[in-house]
Each structure stands twice: as C-alpha cells, then as structure tokens.
Amino acid sequence: MTRLSAAFSKPHPALVAFITAGDGDTAANLDALVVGGADVIELGMPFTDPMADGPVIQEANIRSLNAGTTTADIFALASSFRKRHPDTPLVLMGYANPMTIRGGDWFASECNKAGVDGVICVDIPPEEDPELGPALRSAGIDLIRLATPTTDTVRLPAVLNGASGFLYYVSVAGITGLQVAAQTSIDEAVARLKAHTDLPIAVGFGVRTPEQAANIARVADGVVVGSAIVELVAKHGINAAGPVRDYVASLKSAIISARG
Amino acid sequence: MTTDKPTPNSFRNQPDDRGHFGQFGGRYVAETLMPLVLDLEREYRAAKQDPAFAAQFDDLLEHYVGRPSPLYYAERLTEDVRKDAPAGKGAQIWFKRDELNHTGAHKINNCIGQILLAIRMGKTRIIAETGAGQHGVATATVCARFGLPCFIYMGAKDIERQQPNVFRMRLLGAEVIPVTSGAGTLKDAMNEGLRDWVANVHDTFYIIGTAAGPHPYPELVRDFQSVIGKEARAQMLSRINRLPDLLVAAIGGGSNAIGLFHPFLDDKDVQMLGIEAAGHGLEKEHAASLAGGRPGILHGNKTYLLQDDDGQIAEAHSISAGLDYPGIGPEHSWLKEIGRVRYDSVTDTEALSAFQLLCRTEGIIPALEPAHAIAAVEREAKKMDRDQIILANLCGRGDKDIFTVAEALGTSI
Numbered sequence: 001m002t003r004l005s006a007a008f009s010k011p012h013p014a015l016v017a018f019i020t021a022g023d024g025d026t027a028a029n030l031d032a033l034v035v036g037g038a039d040v041i042e043l044g045m046p047f048t049d050p051m052a053d054g055p056v057i058q059e060a061n062i063r064s065l066n067a068g069t070t071t072a073d074i075f076a077l078a079s080s081f082r083k084r085h086p087d088t089p090l091v092l093m094g095y096a097n098p099m100t101i102r103g104g105d106w107f108a109s110e111c112n113k114a115g116v117d118g119v120i121c122v123d124i125p126p127e128e129d130p131e132l133g134p135a136l137r138s139a140g141i142d143l144i145r146l147a148t149p150t151t152d153t154v155r156l157p158a159v160l161n162g163a164s165g166f167l168y169y170v171s172v173a174g175i176t177g178l179q180v181a182a183q184t185s186i187d188e189a190v191a192r193l194k195a196h197t198d199l200p201i202a203v204g205f206g207v208r209t210p211e212q213a214a215n216i217a218r219v220a221d222g223v224v225v226g227s228a229i230v231e232l233v234a235k236h237g238i239n240a241a242g243p244v245r246d247y248v249a250s251l252k253s254a255i256i257s258a259r260g
Numbered sequence: 261m262t263t264d265k266p267t268p269n270s271f272r273n274q275p276d277d278r279g280h281f282g283q284f285g286g287r288y289v290a291e292t293l294m295p296l297v298l299d300l301e302r303e304y305r306a307a308k309q310d311p312a313f314a315a316q317f318d319d320l321l322e323h324y325v326g327r328p329s330p331l332y333y334a335e336r337l338t339e340d341v342r343k344d345a346p347a348g349k350g351a352q353i354w355f356k357r358d359e360l361n362h363t364g365a366h367k368i369n370n371c372i373g374q375i376l377l378a379i380r381m382g383k384t385r386i387i388a389e390t391g392a393g394q395h396g397v398a399t400a401t402v403c404a405r406f407g408l409p410c411f412i413y414m415g416a417k418d419i420e421r422q423q424p425n426v427f428r429m430r431l432l433g434a435e436v437i438p439v440t441s442g443a444g445t446l447k448d449a450m451n452e453g454l455r456d457w458v459a460n461v462h463d464t465f466y467i468i469g470t471a472a473g474p475h476p477y478p479e480l481v482r483d484f485q486s487v488i489g490k491e492a493r494a495q496m497l498s499r500i501n502r503l504p505d506l507l508v509a510a511i512g513g514g515s516n517a518i519g520l521f522h523p524f525l526d527d528k529d530v531q532m533l534g535i536e537a538a539g540h541g542l543e544k545e546h547a548a549s550l551a552g553g554r555p556g557i558l559h560g561n562k563t564y565l566l567q568d569d570d571g572q573i574a575e576a577h578s579i580s581a582g583l584d585y586p587g588i589g590p591e592h593s594w595l596k597e598i599g600r601v602r603y604d605s606v607t608d609t610e611a612l613s614a615f616q617l618l619c620r621t622e623g624i625i626p627a628l629e630p631a632h633a634i635a636a637v638e639r640e641a642k643k644m645d646r647d648q649i650i651l652a653n654l655c656g657r658g659d660k661d662i663f664t665v666a667e668a669l670g671t672s673i
Contacts, residue, residue, distance in 0.1 A: 048442070048573040049558060051451040052290045052458065058441055071570045096288050096557040101571030123557070125294045127278065127287050131557075148292040150461055155295060173292050174459035 003089035004117050004142055004165045007039045008200035012256045013217040014039035016202050017248055018093065018226030020046055020060035021077055022069025024233040024240050030081050032241040033229075034088050036248025040166075040202075040222065041081075042120065045074055045094030052095075052122045054177035056227040059234065071098060075114045082115030091144060091165070093120040096131065100124075104135035111141045118142035118165040126158045133162050142166075147193060149173050149185070156196050166200040166222060169193060177227025180206035183215050190219045210254030217258035225251060271525035271600055274591060279475020282597060284590035287474040288557045292458045301476045303381050308483075313376060320372045321487060324405065327369075329488075330357045331495035331651075336621040341641045351644035353637055354504065355654040356492045356520065359626065365656035366488060366516045367398035371467055373484030375402040378465035385460065387411045388467045389453040391418055391446030391512070392581035392629075393425025394656060395469030400434035402467075410434040413452040416444035418581050425660055443575045446585045450559050470513025471589035474560030478590050485519025492651060493523050504651035506640060507532045510632040511603070512547070512583035514592045516655035521601060531602065534592060535636045537578035538605035547576035548605040549588045550596050563590040579608035579668065580628035582656070610635040612668055615658065627656030628664065 007014050017038035019029050023046070033041055046064035050057060078090055092099075092111065099107050099121055111119060119141055124131050126145070136143045142165030150173055151159055160167070169189060171181035186203055193201050203216045204224025213223045225248075232247055233240040274281045279301075287297055307313040321327040334353045342350030358366040378386060386408050390396030396412040403410035412429055416438045419426050429436050442448035457466045471481040496503055507524060509517035511534045524530045539546035546552060549564040556565040558573055566574040566586035576586040595601040606614075611628055614635035618626050626634060633652045641650055658665070666673045 047571075049447065049451050051454040051559070054455075055441075062441075065572060097565075097567070097571040097573070099571075101556055101567070101569070122290055123288045123560075125287060125289060125291055127294070131288075146291045148290075150292050150295045152295065159291065170292065172459075173461055175455045178459075 002117065002142070003087060004040065007089050008166060008221055010039065012259070013220060014200070014202065014222035015248070015252050015255050016040040016042060016204070016222050016224040017229055018042040018044060018224065019229055019233060020044040020057060020064055021074045022046055022064035022067055023060040023230070025238045026077050027080060028241040029233060029244050030077070031084065032245035033248055034085050036245040037252030038088070038248055040089045040091060042091045042093045042224070042226070043074070043078065045071070045092055045098055047095040047098055050095065052175055054175040054227060056177045056230050056234070060230045075110050078114035078116050089117040090115065091118040091120060092116050094122070096121055096123045100131055104132040107132065108135035108139035108141055111136070112139045116141060118144045120144045120146070120168060122146070126161065129162055137162070144168055146170050149189065153192065153196070160197050160199070163199060166202050167193060167197060168224065169201055169203045169220070171203050171205050174205070176205060178206060180212055186216060187219050210250050213251045214254040214258040217255040223251070223255060272522060274594065275475060275479055279479070281591045281594035283555065284562050284593040285475055285478055286562050287560065288562065289474045289560045290458055292461060296461045297474050299381065300377070303377060304476050304480050307377060307380060313380070316376060317373055321369065325362045325368050325372065326360065327487065328491040328495070329360050331492060331499060332357050334622050337618065338641070340617065340621050341638050342646070345642040348646060349642055349644065350646050351505070351641040351648040351650045353641055354649060354651045356488060356651060358488055358516065358653060358655045359630070359657035363398050363401050364659065365394045365398065365627065366485060366519065367395045367469060368401065369487055369519070370469070370481050370484045370515060371398040371402045373480065374465070374467045375406055375408070378408070378467070379406065381465065383463060383465035385409050385411070385464045386467055387413065387453055387456050387464055388469060389413045389446065389449040390469065391415070391449070391584055392660065393418070393422040393429065394582060394660065396434070396436070397425050397428045397432070399467050400429040400432035403434060404432045411456065412436045413439050413449040413456070415446060415449045416440045418445055418449070421664060422581055422660065445575070446581070447573065454559070469515070471515040471518045471591060472513045472559065472561055472563065472587060478561065481515050482518045482522055482591060485515050486522045488516065488519040488653060489521060489523035492520060496651065503527055503530050504649040505529070505531060505644065506650045508535065508633045508637050508640065508650060509653040510535045510583065510629045510655065511588060511592060512537070512585050512629065513587070514589035516653050518589060518591055520653045525600060532600070533636060533640065534601055534603045535632045536603060536605040537580060537583035537632055538607040539577040539579070541607055542605060545577035546605070547578040547583050547585060549586055550592065550603045551605050553586070555593065558587055561590045563587055563593045579611065579664065580632065582627070582629045583632065604636060606632040606635040612665065614638060615665060624654070625658035626654055627658045628661045629656055630654045
C-alpha cells in the first residue's frame with residue numbers, strides 16, 4: 001500500500017494541507033501540518049506566473065522566489081521532510097514549466113529520490129500527458145489529476161485515464177482562495193465522480209472554516225485547504241508554525257467528527 | 261476569408277490535430293479551461309467551413325477596417341539606403357501598409373475574426389490583455405461595434421506609458437483593469453486575463469491578441485492575420501508580376517509576422533526574416549525569446565521563452581510595449597527550428613533611428629514595433645542587389661508612440 005492510499009484508508013476523511021515551498025520557515029511549517037493532523041501534504045512549487053492562483057498564493061510565490069528559492073531547495077525540503085516523517089504522503093503541486101524544464105524524466109527521478117509520493121500539475125491537462133505522465137508513472141509517482149465543474153461526464157474518462165493517488169475536485173470554476181462552492185453542488189459533483197472512479201475524491205478551492213471542511217468531509221474522501229494556511233504564513237512570517245498547527249488541528253477535529 | 265488547401269509536405273499544414281507545430285504549441289491550460297478550448301476548436305472548424313462566416317469577415321474587413329491595405333514602394337527610403345550601400349547594392353523597399361487600418365494597426369484583423377467567433381458561440385462578455393494598448397483598442401473597438409461588454413487587462417506600468425490608448429479604450433466603452441502583479445506588463449496582464457477567463461468560462465470569450473496561447477488560438481489568429489500576406493502576394497503579382505525576395509516583419513508574439521509570412525511559406529524563393537526586440541542589447545535586458553531563450557511552457561503553449569535554469573520566467577524589456585513579452589508564438593519557434601524563417605534582432609537605439617528615418621524619408625510615422633523591422637530592412641537592403649525586392653510589414657502607426665519617442669530623444673511635449 002502506498003503512503004497516499006494509506007492516508008485515504010483511515011477511518012476518517014483525509015485532511016490535505018497546502019503550503020508554498022520557500023515561503024517562511026517551510027520545514028517548521030511542514031512539521032506543524034503533520035502535528036496539527038494533516039493526512040496528506042501538498043507542497044507548492046513557486047512559479048513566476050501562477051495563473052490559476054488567487055492573490056494569497058500569488059504573493060506566497062513572489063515571497064518565495066524573492067527569497068531565492070530554487071527547485072533544488074524544494075527537493076531538499078522534501079528529502080528532509082521524508083526523513084523526519086516516513087509515513088506522511090507528500091505531493092508536489094505547481095506549474096508545467098518548472099516541472100518540465102529539465103525534462104519529465106529528470107523531474108520524476110528527483111521526486112523519487114526525495115520521497116515525493118505524487119505530483120499535481122495545474123497546466124498539463126490529459127491532452128498533454130506525454131510531457132510528464134509517462135515519466136512519473138514509470139518512476140512510481142502518482143499523477144494526481146484535477147476535475148472541475150466544467151469537466152462533464154463525456155470528458156471525465158479522459159481525465160481519469162492515467163490518474164492515480166486521488167482525484168482533486170476543484171469545486172469552483174475560478175482561481176484559488178476566493179470563493180467556496182455551494183454545498184449542494186459539491187454533493188452532486190462528488191456523487192457523479194464516484195460513479196466513474198474508485199480513486200479517493202478530495203475537494204478543494206476556497207475552503208477555510210472547520211464548518212466548511214466538515215460539510216465536505218460528509219461526502220468526500222478528502223478536504224483540501226490551501227490559501228487559508230498560506231494566509232497564516234503571510235501573517236506570522238517565520239513564527240507561523242504555532243498558528244498553522246492550531247488551525248490545522250481545528251480543521252482536523254471538525255473532519256473527524258463530521259461523520260460522527 | 262478564403263482558404264486554399266495546402267499541399268501535403270507543405271510548410272502551411274501546421275498545426276497537427278492536437279495543436280502542435282512540431283514540438284511547439286499545444287494546450288497547456290488548467291482543466292477548467294480545457295472543455296472551452298475544445299469547444300472553441302470545434303466552433304472554429306465549423307466557422308472555417310461556413311461561407312456565411314467568411315462573407316461576414318471579408319465584408320467587415322473591407323468596409324469597416326478599410327482593406328485591402330495599400331502596397332507601397334518606398335522610393336526615397338530606398339534611395340537613402342543606396343547612398344551608403346556598396347556599388348550595385350540596395351534592394352527596393354516595399355511596405356504592406358497595415359498601419360492604415362481602422363485603429364491604426366494589424367490587430368483589428370484578428371479582433372474582427374474572434375468577435376465573430378464569440379458571437380457564434382453565444383458568449384456575451386469579452387476580455388482581452390494588452391501591452392501597448394493596440395490590441396486593447398482593437399478589442400474595445402469591435403466590442404463597441406457589436407455591443408458586447410469589454411474588459412481589458414493591462415499592466416499598471418503599461419497604463420502609465422500608454423495613456424492615450426487607455427483613454428481610447430475608455431472612450432470606446434471598455435473597462436481597463438490595471439494589473440499590479442509581477443512587473444505590471446503584458447505577461448502579467450495575460451496571467452490576469454487567464455484568471456478572469458477561468459472564473460467566467462460560462463459566458464466569457466477571451467480575445468487573445470497574438471498568435472500564441474493554447475490551441476486553437478495560434479492557428480486562428482494566424483488565419484485571420486493571413487489576410488496581410490494573401491493581399492500582399494496578390495498585389496505584388498499584379499503590380500510587378502513577381503514575388504518579393506525577402507519578407508521582413510517585427511515580432512513580439514508574432515501575429516503580424518505570421519500573417520505576412522504564412523501565405524508565402526511554400527514560395528521557396530521567398531526568404532523571410534523575423535525581427536525580435538533586442539532592447540538594451542542581447543547581453544543585457546531584451547525581449548528576444550528566440551535569440552536568448554529556450555523552449556518552455558507558458559500561457560497555454562510550448563514555445564521559446566526567456567527564463568532561468570529552473571524555468572522561472574524572466575522579465576522582458578523593449579522600448580516598444582508591443583514587443584515587451586518574454587515569449588513568442590509557437591509557429592515561429594517551429595519555423596526557426598526547421599530553418600524556413602531566419603530570425604534576427606534590433607535594439608531600442610536602432611529602432612529609434614529607423615523610426616526617425618521613415619518619418620523624414622517617407623512622411624510616415626511608424627509604430628515602434630515596425631520601426632524594428634525597418635531597421636533590419638536598412639541592414640538587409642545594403643547587402644542585396646538593386647533589382648531585388650524587400651517587402652516589410654508596416655504593421656502599425658506611431659501616433660501612440662510619440663510620447664515614448666519624445667522622451668527617448670530628450671524632448672518634452
């Protein structure tokens with residue numbers, strides 16, 4: 001069983017937590033996510049042109065790049081995380097260019113060496129899968145695909161073909177961090193996706209309160225929280241670990257009691 | 261718009277059915293946009309087959325834009341260049357005068373085509389990005405013409421240096437939205453345009469201004485702009501019964517260049533030269549992605565980009581806001597790699613000097629974008645025989661640039 005499938009086999013839905021690599025004290029914040037109870041961690045790779053992200057994550061990318069974060073730094077963070085936390089799955093999330101600039105094979109091999117479990121690439125749809133998909137699959141790294149409100153049932157099989165780890169349902173057509181979808185539309189979407197796949201379904205975009213997380217946890221296999229955590233890092237700078245841990249713990253307890 | 265079918269093994273049968281020009285192009289967009297990009301492709305295929313679409317496009321180009329644009333022999337510029345050329349050298353310089361189009365540049369050709377597609381698709385809201393403001397003005401113009409609400413994303417820094425165009429867009433009823441992220445230039449405006457689109461896919465059409473972005477944009481923008489090359493080719497044949505020896509055009513994203521080049525790609529005796537902006541010089545800050553970049557993925561396509569070793573995109577620089585972009589249309593990347601088109605670059609200083617030369621010798625104030633092409637024309641003409649012909653695309657007029665040029669020349673107006 002992979003670390004990712006173990007994370008989605010727990011008695012409660014998984015809390016998937018996102019932070020941007022190189023923004024603040026990333027190693028301490030990663031530890032805080034684990035201590036707070038995150039079941040899966042998404043580590044964002046900063047990019048100069050994050051066109052699917054809202055202002056909160058855009059600014060985190062800028063802070064990180066201005067601090068001089070390189071791709072090598074990100075893999076170093078991942079490697080040391082893996083040594084400290086042998087069981088918590090770590091997923092890299094980012095944009096195509098930094099992931100493919102040295103070739104898909106290079107990236108997949110670095111992921112493998114660093115103990116990265118999966119990759120989410122925002123701007124490589126199934127139509128461009130050869131760019132990264134085959135390299136990741138042969139290195140044993142899960143390629144986590146995104147489904148959105150515009151992914152209809154005709155298109156869904158193309159999205160699922162080659163997807164593994166889990167399916168990330170982007171609950172609103174839009175950018176990260178701004179709005180949350182109506183719960184009824186999330187319920188319907190998760191039901192529709194579950195009719196087509198056995199992969200765990202994690203739902204994200206705009207989730208910030210424990211109540212929202214709990215509502216999603218009643219129907220989905222995972223809840224993704226990103227911008228709200230990144231805001232805490234922005235607010236508290238290098239002292240963000242405590243507030244991040246407490247916030248994540250509040251989300252986690254809401255998720256655990258959701259199906260209570 | 262007419263479409264004559266290219267022969268097999270032609271340079272004109274790109275892209276493939278997945279939108280790739282060799283290794284370039286493609287559809288690198290977020291999943292939310294993918295279904296819309298596929299819809300657009302289907303709708304464009306249908307429009308291409310629809311004589312009514314072609315008739316409406318042609319009619320608007322003739323009666324609204326003012327096409328065909330003239331083909332002009334620049335006699336005094338030719339003479340001026342011959343003064344410093346070796347004996348027997350100094351090719352004839354001709355211009356395709358797309359600066360005479362309504363709104364003052366070639367951009368309107370594409371906007372007419374795209375707004376007709378938007379209406380066909382039932383979209384009711386138009387967005388666009390703009391650098392110099394020419395594409396923004398052209399988009400605002402067609403939105404006013406067809407009564408659709410228009411939102412233009414423009415870098416805050418570009419808004420500062422292109423105030424006349426900002427005012428024009430507002431007069432035309434568009435809302436100009438300042439973009440402060442990144443360096444506040446064209447690249448950032450494009451990011452913000454994509455963010456708007458992803459949040460409003462249900463009713464919004466994104467009119468992309470150059471032959472770049474996800475498939476089918478590079479193809480459809482090229483097709484709409486190919487009116488330039490089709491007219492020029494027919495005009496050359498009817499005026500002097502021969503084709504030019506060399507085509508020259510400036511390249512930011514490359515839509516005026518691909519529009520001129522594409523109809524000539526299979527004329528094997530016609531050479532082509534694309535001119536990128538070398539800014540302060542290729543060893544300093546510039547916007548020449550073919551000369552100083554390498555292949556990467558940005559804004560929906562794979563193409564040559566200015567970037568660092570980690571794939572972080574660099575800021576471009578050019579005195580011309582319309583060339584100030586760190587990428588280039590994917591078909592140009594392909595044409596460079598297969599060697600069909602030669603690419604070179606021209607600095608800010610050289611472009612400024614060519615700008616003034618054309619004013620003085622021909623009574624034409626060019627935009628700073630084609631001023632880059634004119635600088636290259638001077639260089640090339642001196643190496644070519646007197647009976648040879650250079651055809652350059654005068655893709656925009658310089659009214660919008662007089663403030664920038666005045667500042668660069670140390671004059672206040």
